[in-house]
Amino acid sequence: MSETKACPHCGGRKKIRTQEEKEALIRRLRLAEGQIRGIQKMLEEDAYCPDILIQVSAVSAALNSFNRELLACHIRSCVSEDIRDGKDEAIDEFVRVLQKLMK
Numbered sequence: 001m002s003e004t005k006a007c008p009h010c011g012g013r014k015k016i017r018t019q020e021e022k023e024a025l026i027r028r029l030r031l032a033e034g035q036i037r038g039i040q041k042m043l044e045e046d047a048y049c050p051d052i053l054i055q056v057s058a059v060s061a062a063l064n065s066f067n068r069e070l071l072a073c074h075i076r077s078c079v080s081e082d083i084r085d086g087k088d089e090a091i092d093e094f095v096r097v098l099q100k101l102m103k
Helices: 019-044 049-084 089-101
Strands: 003-006 013-016
Touching: 013 049, 019 049, 049 089
Parallel strands: none
Antiparallel strands: 003 013
8 A cells, every 4th residue: 555654854745656656647647748749849830720729638638637547546545544544634635635626
């Protein structure tokens, strides 16, 4: 099972992920990164505006997919573990994150 720890050097929290989790998330980010490079090339080549807009929409979808994956991991590990440990502040934090994601 994954765990969350405070970093003794910076005071921030860290999430220890499995290699599988990391690879899945990085794969999704690389997809979005490649799409963004494609959009840059389209601009350089004077592509038609609607074609670029469609690719921007695809990047947004790729990032939303990344967010869904990361959010699911967060709920299954960090949030559920904190609730089991009686850390009710995890719910407030989770609600704040959802509110930011839904802007």
